[in-house]
Amino acid sequence: MALEAVKPGRITIEKDFSPSPFMQILVPLIAVILALAICGLFLLLSGQDPFAAYSKMFFGVIGTSYGMTETILKAIPLMLAGLGLGLAFRMRLWNIGGEGQLHMGAFAATGVALFMPDYPIWVVLPLMFLAACFAGGVWALLCAVPRAYLGVNETITTLMLNYVAIFWVDYLVYGPWKDPEGFNFPLTATFSESATLPALAGSRIHFGLIIGLIMAVILYVVIYKTRWGYEIRVIGESEPAARYAGMNIRRQIILVMFVSGALCGLAGMSEVSGLVHRLRPGFSPGYGYTAIIVAWLANLNPLATVVVAVLFGALETGGYIIQTSGISANLVSVIQGTLLFFVLGGEILVRYRIRLAKPAVSAGEDSA
């Protein structure tokens, strides 16, 4: 039998049941600073001056009207898709298929635009809107229905359908929908005036921003003030409790995934109709994926999603701006990843607390 004193000063981690609001703001802030510091180190190692790079990014975004405009333009699809994905995540439906649903939305909107060029704007735009919602929604339903009835894992199915959707758009623009007057470039014809989302006050920023803001407010009200939102929150928190209360979980899976896909589809429509004015391959630099991060960093709160989407828009724009000093725009992906890492890690710090245990009484002093 070993005679041994308990080692002094152990570190224990315990759950903090009432995190203070101060910590809830402070911790994410520190997380952002740490993420920037780590990426700065990374920059330093690759022979760049991190302060110069960051200040160029910052002032390039904040200080120029180009930077501001680009930021908002990139925020629009992130916002719409982030709202959609956040709704699904709230019910613990892991919809990773935002990118595919966004492509299908863009495809459907383009279809309406190409085949109804001569109708007035108040006919074409609403039709494009509905078509994009429907296409994105149906694309999500392809995963929601097997999930609801057979328990098929939606993470995998939504992810795989992304590739299908992207290749479908590629096929169309390289093939049947290629602009006959486009010198064989893989592009559709430019949309007519009536298929174009109006710009706001002479800038390049288009009406998609208004749609995004309206959707955010609607979703906020739906989630926190309505019966439907209440059901979503209960199901997300505890499925047995939802069943116990007599909620129809299957129907909710299908409905929520449809709305989630529809919002991502809208993101696709607002891109082609508001910004690109045609369908072309690679029109989305992975907005559907970045939106996953946006939704989580916003803690699935619709209003916060708007704010985070703008921040990410700025980050993306900053990435383009620093390319002129020879830094890869991929740095932005590194920053995004690091950010997510630190913010989620910081979540744990908010909810738990590290305590240094007092040295235990050792055997020698005690065995009288």
Next chain:
Amino acid sequence: MNTPCLVEMHGISKRFPGVKANDSVDLRLFAGEIHCLLGENGSGKSTLMTILSGLYKPDAGQLFIHGAPVTFHSPRDAIRAGIGMVHQHFKLVETFTVAQNIVLGDRKLSFVPNMDQVESALADLSRRYKLAIDPKARVWQLSVGERQRVEIVKMLYRGCETLILDEPTAVLTPQETRELFSILREMADQGKAIVVITHKLREVMEIADRVTVLRKGHKVAEYTRGSFSEAQLARAMVGKEIISRIRRQPSNAGEEVLRLEKVAAFNDSGGRLESVSLSVREGEIFGIAGVAGNGQRELAEVISGLRRISQGSIYINGVDMTGSSIRQRISAGISYVPEDRLGTGLVPGLGIVENVILKGYHTPAYSLGPFLKRRDALSKSMELVSKFNIFASSLESPVSMLSGGNLQKLLLAREFSSDPKLIVAVYPVRGLDIGATDAVHRLIIEEKEKGAAVLLISEDLDEVLKLSDRIGVLYEGRLAGPVNREDTDIEELGLMMMGASGEVASGGIGSC
């Protein structure tokens, strides 16, 4: 006491997040005694024994075995020092034989173990302590009581001098309990020290040579046999005088509310409910006794609509509701207090207000068109919180922060405030302290007096006998009984719990 002190725990403290589970607790165990460790749930008795068995390390304090200070780094160290623990949930491999289970993890074993030798050693042990056990039997064939004996033999085989049993009677029938107690007595007589963790006063009175009472992590009393009474123990355990003011009122049964006719259902692991028929009337409490896992959960779920039945029919107030949805049953006045309070009965991450409306959120009381009537929900919540004495720091913060007793009061508040016709309550006081238990019992009786039909499912025979007007017993998915409360006793119910038909009134219990 002249016998040598086998184990001494000195000044043991252990902290968990938010609680001090043990606060400088002293405990001494002597060879040849049965020592009861008494306390309510959360008083720190399991923590203390988990420290002694080497699973947890204390934050402060020292262990002495035979007078020498020791530090355990793992349960293996504890076993080497002669301390073994039988946990509430047995740790046995079902497809192995008894002998194989017993040598599992034994490092002294040769690469190709000589099982004959092991088996004969086990036979010796079994003779010596009068512990009937077949070393060649496979564990899945054994009853719960027999499995418990396997765990005990395992510890004896490893040479334990101190044996700790965590709530050993929770899974046993009264007869099996008596058998266990005589085995424990035999072992103590032969020089072992036995620790029984319990919260049942009756058991302490029956077997304890000495008893240590813990309350909120502190040791509050220590008595030797003959120097304590049940009332004294209760006072030490709770910290104040508890007079149970619950007296069963004679039943004033009216119309039939619930009728099951030959109901059968499957459960998740393939077991089932078989041909269960029963009827519960207004103003009556129908108790379902039986060892947990014999179909109790299935029965409750079948009535509330959470589980589909494969045969039979269910009538509520004379209406056939066999195929009705959960929500239809809720609006027919069925209220269900599930076994799993937090997670099924209540949503852990939502606040009190949002849990109060869990069942009624879609009714005009709490919603207007698609919108929730937040103000009405809030005022209802405030009303329930004050009426049911629920202690909560906020109506909005997650209910997972409430204590067990407050959770159950909140659940009952919601369920009973809708004036239910039928209440199905499963283990309604499990894990609650004496004060909360009393409160819950009072609430159930109040509902009965208001004319509700109550189906009370419990594993505690005392509870069933205290509250019920008629009693049935579930055993392997079949219902034995019912018998009238006046015509039965703990002995008969115990026999029914083991599958003996006794003087069973209705059919349903066949051969066994």
